[in-house]
Amino acid sequence: MTLSHTNPSAVQAQRLTDDIASVVLEHNGQTIHLRLDPLVPEPALARFDPAYLPSQAQVVASGGRAAAWFVQLPSLDAVLRHFKRGGLMARLVRERYLWLGLERTRSFAEFDLLRVMWQAGLPVPRPLGAAVWRGRLTYRAALLTQRIPLARPLGQCSEPKVWLEAGRVIAQMHQFDVWHADLNVFNLLVDAQHKVWIIDLDRGCRKELTATQRAENLSRLLRSLRKVAPELEATCWHVFKQGYQEVYNDV
Ligand SMILES: Nc1ncnc2c1ncn2[C@@H]1O[C@H](COP(=O)(O)OP(=O)(O)O)[C@@H](O)[C@H]1O
Numbered sequence: 001m002t003l004s005h006t007n008p009s010a011v012q013a014q015r016l017t018d019d020i021a022s023v024v025l026e027h028n029g030q031t032i033h034l035r036l037d038p039l040v041p042e043p044a045l046a047r048f049d050p051a052y053l054p055s056q057a058q059v060v061a062s063g064g065r066a067a068a069w070f071v072q073l074p075s076l077d078a079v080l081r082h083f084k085r086g087g088l089m090a091r092l093v094r095e096r097y098l099w100l101g102l103e104r105t106r107s108f109a110e111f112d113l114l115r116v117m118w119q120a121g122l123p124v125p126r127p128l129g130a131a132v133w134r135g136r137l138t139y140r141a142a143l144l145t146q147r148i149p150l151a152r153p154l155g156q157c158s159e160p161k162v163w164l165e166a167g168r169v170i171a172q173m174h175q176f177d178v179w180h181a182d183l184n185v186f187n188l189l190v191d192a193q194h195k196v197w198i199i200d201l202d203r204g205c206r207k208e209l210t211a212t213q214r215a216e217n218l219s220r221l222l223r224s225l226r227k228v229a230p231e232l233e234a235t236c237w238h239v240f241k242q243g244y245q246e247v248y249n250d251v
């Protein structure tokens with residue numbers, strides 16, 4: 001997909017109370033909705049296109065579904081993700097989703113969830129922008145987040161103290177009533193200061209969590225650890241749980 005970047009006319013642009021702009025564009029006969037942090041400068045729409053040359057997009061090699069790029073904004077490094085399906089449905093519709101209202105689109109929902117988590121001080125990347133290209137019954141979506149520099153996935157970390165921190169961070173997320181729909185060892189990143197970050201909140205949500213739901217999140221993480229780096233289970237998993245149990249001692 002390549003967008004033409006010539007003069008998309010903003011038919012409506014309003015500022016949400018907390019500095020996030022909500023923009024509607026009519027472009028090539030299509031309606032496009034954007035949420036934008038002030039850190040995303042014009043041409044804002046082009047920032048969601050990996051082919052936009054000034055972004056110098058580089059495909060993210062690890063962890064994702066080959067639809068994520070490291071991109072450069074004038075003042076910071078970001079990650080651009082286009083929402084794509086995995087599994088069987090992908091053969092039929094790779095990147096189109098059923099329209100159920102703007103707030104329920106994948107990119108706006110993730111943007112809004114990241115935003116409240118980020119504002120609460122949880123270790124998630126700052127959400128920078130969300131885009132939705134609306135068709136008649138379906139839509140495509142993209143998300144921009146701030147890049148965590150020098151990050152590696154938790155699955156590549158064998159230091160127990162990092163796993164202790166990861167356990168604390170997941171407990172904090174649960175305390176904030178957030179359920180992660182895909183908690184795995186690629187969606188927890190560790191930076192150069194050994195800080196643990198939670199990413200990929202696609203399909204996550206905020207709701208009062210039962211002990212069973214919290215335990216499900218943890219067992220999914222353990223399953224992915226067993227698949228990706230089984231040798232770490234003996235040395236790191238109990239330390240992870242120790243960190244988690246500082247907040248919840250029911251697992
Ligand atoms: N904010 C970020 N900083 C650094 N790397 C990131 C960031 N967001 C995503 N990535 C990298 O891109 C990969 C894919 O992104 P992710 O949000 O997990 O999408 P998906 O798994 O659905 O493809 C991640 O596994 C990670 O390697």
Ligand SMILES: [Mg+2]
Pocket residue numbers: 063064186187200
């Ligand atoms: Mg992921």
